[in-house]
Amino acid sequence: MPQKIYVNHIGEYLGSEVTLNGWVYNMRSSGKLHFIQLRDGSGIIQCVIFKGNVTPEVFDTAANLTQETSVSITGTVKEDNRSKLGFELDVKDIKIIAPSVDYPITPKEHGDAFLMHNRHLWLRSSKQTAILKIRDEIIFAIRKFFHEREFTLVDSPILTPAACEGRSTLFETEYFGEKAFLSQSGQLYGEAAAMALGKIYCFGPTFRAEKSKTRRHLTEFWMVEPEVAFNDLNDNMELAEDFIVYIVESVLKNRRAELELIGRDISKLENIKKPFPRVSYTEAIKILNDLGNPTEWGGDIGGDEETLISNKFDRPVIIHRYPAAIKAFYMKRDPEDPKVVLAMDVIGPEGAGEIIGGSERESDYNALVERMKEQGMAPEDMDWYLDLRKYGSVPHSGFGMGIERMVRWICGLHHVRETIPFARMMDKIRP
8 A cells, every 4th residue: 555644754755746635724815816725633734726737626616625624636836935835736636535515614613512512523723733743742741751760551440339529529330249449540440559569650541420510610620649668758849840740842843833822831841840849738828818818727738828828929839748538548747747648639720729749658567557547437338548657667658640621731622522522411412
């Protein structure tokens, strides 16, 4: 079979006759000229049809093309300094593969509800394509970051017998006569794997039955969760800093064109450097109070409060040592102040909110059992997890990063629903 040629490599064929396969993204005519914007998933190129260079049949075919008709176009690659691509195709022949009739998403403005209903088609737009390519780069950078640091990928189960982050946000299902739940996090299994392999990460879909309709929440999302034996809270914060900087640098290096296409202010991403400012929860409460926000010590720091704090900084800020009463059972209490746990959240700038949440884990068997009982949990239901504290327990820590929140921040998007191909929200399970 002849080699397939794609738009993003078209410059390699300057002066040559090539055939491109794709879809009609847009089209306009001017007398004896037709201009077709052809997209093939890798990019968009202008194809020029001059009446004097083609047969009447080809010229008429071009004149009647409709949006999203699939075509095979043959022509000569020429330079075009006016286009961002730098090249155009001087067309010789057009073959229609399949027509597109009454394509519903036109260049005019459409409402969010309409676009989400037609998400399977909305993905074809240049902005949505760019976002998904940036998402792909983020995921590639994540895997590369951990591979370079000799972490081992461990796949955690999606079906679990118990809660990790609280029973109120569990999706329940039937499992051969028993109750099972869709995973909220792979962390507990990641801890077990870290006791075997030292440095691991799990990466997969997670589910939260959280009845929230905010622009930061999805019911199904992807999360990456490293876990490291012998790492304390400070090590955990260092790893999170390195991780975020690495991802941002990778996107800036390899997806700058896509960032520009979606209108992202790249200068703000270029400023993401170490070290990140670190403030304790107690200091964060003081910042909020000084800004006129009445949050009291012991209360949760919500999205609005996160934005107020992050606006004081030009890069992500790490808030650490949260009150034990509002955090999960597995987080280790601070030996110097038992009212707080050795937890940390990384808050993104520009209103991005929490993009990483993590902690040092409780490594003492008795302390963990006590904490479970305090939160109404039955220790016998988590006997395998407690075994990790019985057989060679060590200090260890880790965190979770939601991919969609990271994509939302890096792309500068208002809503998280555009960060995943097919969003699952409280009121949306189709398409």
